[in-house]
Every structure is written in C-alpha cells, then in structure tokens.
Amino acid sequence: xxxxxxxxxxxxxxxGVVHRTPVVTSRTLDERVGAKVFLKPENxxxxxxxxxxxxxxxxxxxxxxxxxxxxxxxxxAQAVAIAAGLRGVKATILMPxxxxxxxxxxxxxxxxxxxxYDRYGQDREALGExxxxxxxxxxxxxxxxxxxxxxxGTAALELIEDAGPLDLLVTPVxxxxxxxxxxxxxxxxxxxxxxxxxxxxxxxxxxxxAARERVRIEVPRxxxxxxxxxxxxxxxxxxxxxLVDEIVTVxxxxxxxxxxxxxxxxxxxxxxxxxxxxxALLEGRIRPGARVGVILSGGNVGAxxxxxxxx
Amino acid sequence: xxxxxxxxxxxxxxxGVVHRTPVVTSRTLDERVGAKVFLKPENxxxxxxxxxxxxxxxxxxxxxxxxxxxxxxxxxAQAVAIAAGLRGVKATILMPxxxxxxxxxxxxxxxxxxxxYDRYGQDREALGExxxxxxxxxxxxxxxxxxxxxxxGTAALELIEDAGPLDLLVTPVxxxxxxxxxxxxxxxxxxxxxxxxxxxxxxxxxxxxAARERVRIEVPRxxxxxxxxxxxxxxxxxxxxxLVDEIVTVxxxxxxxxxxxxxxxxxxxxxxxxxxxxxALLEGRIRPGARVGVILSGGNVGAxxxxxxxx
Numbered sequence: 001x002x003x004x005x006x007x008x009x010x011x012x013x014x015x016g017v018v019h020r021t022p023v024v025t026s027r028t029l030d031e032r033v034g035a036k037v038f039l040k041p042e043n044x045x046x047x048x049x050x051x052x053x054x055x056x057x058x059x060x061x062x063x064x065x066x067x068x069x070x071x072x073x074x075x076x077a078q079a080v081a082i083a084a085g086l087r088g089v090k091a092t093i094l095m096p097x098x099x100x101x102x103x104x105x106x107x108x109x110x111x112x113x114x115x116x117y118d119r120y121g122q123d124r125e126a127l128g129e130x131x132x133x134x135x136x137x138x139x140x141x142x143x144x145x146x147x148x149x150x151x152x153g154t155a156a157l158e159l160i161e162d163a164g165p166l167d168l169l170v171t172p173v174x175x176x177x178x179x180x181x182x183x184x185x186x187x188x189x190x191x192x193x194x195x196x197x198x199x200x201x202x203x204x205x206x207x208x209x210a211a212r213e214r215v216r217i218e219v220p221r222x223x224x225x226x227x228x229x230x231x232x233x234x235x236x237x238x239x240x241x242x243l244v245d246e247i248v249t250v251x252x253x254x255x256x257x258x259x260x261x262x263x264x265x266x267x268x269x270x271x272x273x274x275x276x277x278x279x280a281l282l283e284g285r286i287r288p289g290a291r292v293g294v295i296l297s298g299g300n301v302g303a304x305x306x307x308x309x310x311x
Numbered sequence: 312x313x314x315x316x317x318x319x320x321x322x323x324x325x326x327g328v329v330h331r332t333p334v335v336t337s338r339t340l341d342e343r344v345g346a347k348v349f350l351k352p353e354n355x356x357x358x359x360x361x362x363x364x365x366x367x368x369x370x371x372x373x374x375x376x377x378x379x380x381x382x383x384x385x386x387x388a389q390a391v392a393i394a395a396g397l398r399g400v401k402a403t404i405l406m407p408x409x410x411x412x413x414x415x416x417x418x419x420x421x422x423x424x425x426x427x428y429d430r431y432g433q434d435r436e437a438l439g440e441x442x443x444x445x446x447x448x449x450x451x452x453x454x455x456x457x458x459x460x461x462x463x464g465t466a467a468l469e470l471i472e473d474a475g476p477l478d479l480l481v482t483p484v485x486x487x488x489x490x491x492x493x494x495x496x497x498x499x500x501x502x503x504x505x506x507x508x509x510x511x512x513x514x515x516x517x518x519x520x521a522a523r524e525r526v527r528i529e530v531p532r533x534x535x536x537x538x539x540x541x542x543x544x545x546x547x548x549x550x551x552x553x554l555v556d557e558i559v560t561v562x563x564x565x566x567x568x569x570x571x572x573x574x575x576x577x578x579x580x581x582x583x584x585x586x587x588x589x590x591a592l593l594e595g596r597i598r599p600g601a602r603v604g605v606i607l608s609g610g611n612v613g614a615x616x617x618x619x620x621x622x
Binding site: 019022024025027041043044046048102260263264266267268269270299302303304306307310311 | 330333335336338352354355357359413571574575577578579580581610613614615617618621622
C-alpha cells in the first residue's frame with residue numbers, strides 16, 4: 001500500500017522536472033455532463049503523457065549511475081527515456097513491434113535504445129526481466145511499483161490543489177498505476193468517489209474488482225494502446241480494490257467520438273487512452289457529482305492516425 | 312491611439328469572463344527555434360479564440376440593453392454572440408457564406424442570428440452599416456475600435472505577467488487589432504520587439520507599413536480564414552505603424568506544417584490563423600530573442616477540415 005505521504009514526497013521529487021499542467025474547463029462539456037468538469041491535460045506533460053511523473057520518481061530513487069530498462073506500449077517508454085536522460089543514465093526500452101511509429105521515434109529521439117518484441121506472442125515481463133539480468137539494468141515497471149504509483153498520483157494532487165474540492169475523480173485504467181496513486185491522494189483529500197475507465201475489450205481491472213482477485217484476460221485488442229493490460233498489477237490491485245469505487249467501460253467507437261469532441265470543442269489532442277474519461281462522461285456511464293475532475297492521460301497520436309481513426 | 316491604461320482597464324472588465332489561458336512550453340519547439348518560447352494558447356479561450364476579450368470589453372461599454380451587430384469571418388462572430396449573451400442583449404451576425412460550418416453553427420449555438428453574404432462580391436462594411444442602421448443595432452467592429460484593440464491586448468498582458476520578461480512577442484495579423492493591443496502593452500512593459508505574421512497572400516499590413524500608408528489589396532485567398540483582411544484598420548494602423556517592428560509572411564503550406572507540429576508535438580489544436588506565429592518561427596522568418604512569446608490566436612477548425620488540410 002501507499003499513502004498520502006508517498007504522493008507528497010513524490011511531488012517534491014518531480015517538482016521542477018514535470019510540467020505543472022494547467023486545469024482546463026469547457027462550458028460545452030459542463031452542459032453535456034451536467035456538472036462542473038475540471039480537466040487535467042497530461043497530454044501537455046513532457047513526453048506527451050503523465051508517465052514521466054512515476055518514471056522520474058522511481059529513477060530518482062535509484063543509486064546514482066544506475067542504468068535502466070523498461071517495457072512499455074509507448075508512453076512509459078518515452079517517460080523512462082526522458083527521466084534517464086535527466087538523471088544522466090542509459091535507458092534500454094523493450095517495445096511491442098506494433099507500437100505507434102511516433103512513439104518509437106520519440107523514444108529513440110530522447111536518447112534511449114529500443115528493442116522490439118511481439119505483443120501477441122511473447123511475454124514482455126519475462127523478456128524484460130531476462131534482458132535486465134543479462135545487461136545488469138534496473139527494471140522500471142510501468143505501473144506495478146509503489147514509487148511509480150506514487151509519482152502518478154501527483155497528477156491528482158495538482159488537480160485538487162488547483163481546481164479545489166472535487167466530488168468525483170475519473171481516470172483511465174490500464175495496469176492501474178495512475179488510478180492507484182490518484183485514488184490514494186484523492187481519498188486522503190476528501191474526494192467522494194474515484195471511478196476508473198477501461199476499454200470494453202480490456203476490462204481486466206473491472207473483472208478483478210468484481211471477482212475480488214486479479215483476473216487475467218486475453219491481451220485486449222483496442223485502439224487504446226495505452227490501456228492494453230491483461231491483468232492488474234499486484235501492488236496496484238491491492239490499492240485499487242480498497243480505494244476505487246467503480247470501473248466503467250467504453251467502446252472504441254465511443255473513444256473516437258470523445259477524441260473528436262476534445263479536438264473540436266476543447267482544442268486538445270488526446271490519444272485514445274487519454275479520451276476514455278471524457279467518453280465515459282459523455283456516454284452517461286458515470287453518475288457525475290457537482291464537481292468532477294478528469295485526468296486526460298496523454299496525447300501521443302500522429303495526425304495521420306488521428307485522421308484515420310475519425311474516418 | 313491607445314495606451315497601457317486602456318489595456319489595464321480592459322483587463323479589469325474582462326476578468327472572470329474570459330479564461331486566463333495558461334502559458335504552454337515545449338522543449339521540442341525551443342530546440343527548433345533556438346530560444347525559450349512561451350505560448351499563449353487562446354485556442355483554449357471561450358469561443359475558441361482570443362476574440363472574446365475585445366468583443367466583451369466593447370459590449371460592456373455600451374448602455375445596458377443595447378443590441379449589437381457584427382460582421383466577421385467567424386471567431387469575432389462567436390465572441391460577439393457569447394459576449395452579447397453574457398450582457399443580456401441580442402446579437403445579429405453578418406457572416407461570409409463560405410465561412411467554416413463549425414463557426415456558423417457555433418455562432419448560432421450561442422444564440423445569435425446569422426445573416427450571410429458573399430465574401431468576394433459584397434462589401435461587408437457597407438452591408439453591416441446598412442443592417443445596423445435599419446435594425447437600430449450598435450456595430451461591434453472586429454478590430455478597428457480602440458475598445459476592441461484594448462481588449463485583445465489583455466492576452467499579451469497575461470502572457471507577460473505569467474511568463475516573465477520577453478525579448479520578442481509574435482502575433483498573427485489580420486485587421487491588426489490583436490497586434491495593436493498586444494504591442495501597446497508589450498512595449499509599455501519593456502518587450503524589445505513586436506513582430507506580426509501575415510499569410511503571404513494577405514500581407515496588407517506588411518505592404519502598408521512599407522508604404523507608410525494603408526494599402527488595400529485584393530481579398531486574399533488563404534487557408535487562414537481569420538487573416539483575410541484586405542486593408543489595415545484606421546485605428547489599428549495608427550498604432551501598428553508606430554509600435555510594430557516588423558511583419559513577416561508565411562505560406563499556406565508552412566501554416567499546415569505548423570498545425571501538424573502543434574498537433575503532434577504540443578498536443579494543441581490550432582486553426583490556420585492560430586498557427587502562423589509557430590510557422591514563422593519554425594521557418595526561421597523571425598530572428599528570435601532569448602525569450603519569445605507567441606500568441607496562438609485560435610483553434611476553431613473541424614476535425615474533418617484538419618484532416619483534409621494535412622493530406
């Protein structure tokens with residue numbers, strides 16, 4: 001388990017390194033949802049997603065000079081590459097071979113070495129651990145690590161500090177690191193409910209909460225490439241089973257409509273994973289409170305891919 | 312002429328009505344430009360553009376209950392519609408019949424009556440004045456009005472307050488209202504240079520500054536529909552001929568590349584007019600200072616239109 005002090009410690013570590021992203025509001029969204037909605041646009045974060053918060057908090061905790069390895073569908077990869085560069089160590093990144101080109105290129109651009117694998121045929125955890133042992137690297141997990149979870153929670157801490165009290169906090173759920181950190185600080189600061197959103201095809205956390213144990217599903221096929229986890233993390237599930245009130249799901253088509261809404265009405269670029277919170281609210285999947293916070297997790301989508309998704 | 316006190320008065324009038332948009336930075340942009348760049352994303356403003364600042368400052372100055380009329384290529388229209396609604400008066404908007412559908416619909420959505428005209432065949436000023444006289448409405452000009460200019464200048468005031476001292480301020484130039492207000496406050500606050508950017512096909516202000524008198528050009532055909540002015544305003548030219556250091560131009564193709572850059576690297580949706588400052592900097596048209604402010608004027612572009620422009 002992690003607690004409020006872990007998120008506050010992480011906030012001190014990442015201060016001056018991560019952007020304090022603004023709070024964005026939209027009257028159109030408020031009208032559609034029937035609540036005052038406060039958006040935390042982590043697409044404006046360094047690396048285009050919230051992931052730097054956790055990666056930096058973790059890597060800063062390692063002995064100086066420790067080179068790192070990460071396996072990631074993309075945004076965690078970029079975050080580890082950036083964080084490693086900032087700490088002056090080398091990052092090796094294991095990425096699925098079907099990861100978006102923009103993400104692979106951006107990761108290399110941040111100075112990391114990229115090694116690819118087959119998302120549907122190879123177990124990335126086993127591969128990652130083998131590579132870490134062989135090269136003597138420290139594995140930076142994308143979510144199932146208390147320091148990573150605590151770092152991600154700083155997004156919710158900033159949102160609550162800047163927007164004021166919230167009745168409800170909504171975040172995307174992949175492996176569960178973002179919502180674990182956010183729920184920890186949100187509940188400590190009096191937010192009434194924390195609701196997670198998964199793609200319909202990848203509802204491993206929803207199933208796990210219902211079963212009261214970690215359920216493994218087939219690797220989900222969804223456009224939300226950041227939320228394709230097949231089983232909740234051990235540490236994240238421990239937190240989320242206690243603090244998360246509900247998980248709802250959205251379809252890929254609903255995600256695309258939310259991406260369009262964000263583009264046309266809020267003027268923000270969101271990748272599919274980043275749009276699931278807005279999708280769930282627009283579709284009425286979540287009973288809104290009066291004051292709702294939503295973490296928009298990332299915006300790493302190429303312009304051509306965006307155009308293709310909207311066709 | 313207007314002065315610092317006019318912009319400061321406008322700031323008091325629009326406070327709590329307009330969004331104080333954040334300052335956004337991008338390390339990728341800094342590297343490409345070779346300077347620290349501070350973006351003012353007025354695409355996140357109410358109505359999707361900076362125009363509400365001037366429109367509200369003007370309409371708030373009228374006797375209570377004064378209904379208004381505006382002629383506009385789009386963003387001013389939405390701004391007047393919103394401002395009129397906030398002041399409890401009726402807005403009639405004269406729009407070119409080829410204005411983007413999203414802008415026409417949004418304007419109607421804000422409660423205004425829309426009357427259309429032929430951009431290439433009819434004189435909008437004459438039409439607007441006739442309609443105003445016939446219906447007894449007060450004409451709210453899109454730029455050539457000291458109160459409108461002063462309102463637009465609040466964008467630069469906020470940017471300088473939030474980002475700190477700037478060596479250079481870059482803004483788009485259509486009729487010249489935005490840059491006139493921004494140059495007034497920027498020069499008063501010690502910004503070294505103010506540079507405007509026009510589409511290559513619509514460089515009426517560049518030609519006018521060179522000729523030292525207002526030059527009328529053919530109605531420009533450019534994708535930057537917000538910058539299709541054919542002659543500088545009288546009031547705006549008076550200010551700009553004294554305070555603007557330089558006007559540079561960018562092509563439509565360069566604007567599209569800047570829109571793509573903003574989408575993929577900054578995660579912001581910019582309409583063509585809103586991207587000209589980034590385009591000029593990326594193309595090296597402006598000698599950058601160490602600390603550069605850029606007003607991103609708006610983001611009203613439909614997702615389909617965006618995809619079409621990038622093809």
